[in-house]
Amino acid sequence: MKKIIFLDRDGVINVDRQYVFRIEDFELEKNVIPGLKSLAKKGFEFIIVTNQSGIGKGYYTEDDFRTFNEHVISVLKDNGIEILKTYHSPFHPEGIGEYRKASPCRKPGTGMLEQAEQDFRIDRKTSWIIGDKWADVKCGVDFGIRSILVKTGKGGKRDKKYKPEKYTYVAEDLLDASQFITENEPSRELREKSKQWRNKLK
């Protein structure tokens, strides 16, 4: 079973410049590389889950998205970090043509995480989501994984309507988030399991 860190992209990995898709606008958010490296060292794998309503609204194309995303992934790779897969949702209720719909894949909907679970054997107990919007956090909470809001990017300022009652932590950035995760690893459930196992051996 894989323990996954679901990563929102814009405002978490790269600086969110409002519908960012041009490579010349790419800039890494602060502390991304050391944060992801320390998580990788602990055996976590990374999946990007990103709402891309800019496609649905006609601001840029699927190809523009793919080109920019491949750039993001190659920069991470150059720094020794692998991304298992990227899922994106191009839909929006105010989109155009076929993109105009309320999709369960658009966060806070859990569709992208459910798709990832079809593609990989994911352990929800040890997996997390990190995002800069409450919609990311709510998505994780509804999916049953621990959720962290980072103060980079939108920092939860724009969509408080999605703020769930229960969530795990608000972090300064990806490095702070990674420190919180590694300090709280293994999860309470796993610690409980290993205690039961140790008791059986007695």
Ligand SMILES: [Mg+2]
């Ligand atoms: Mg974001």
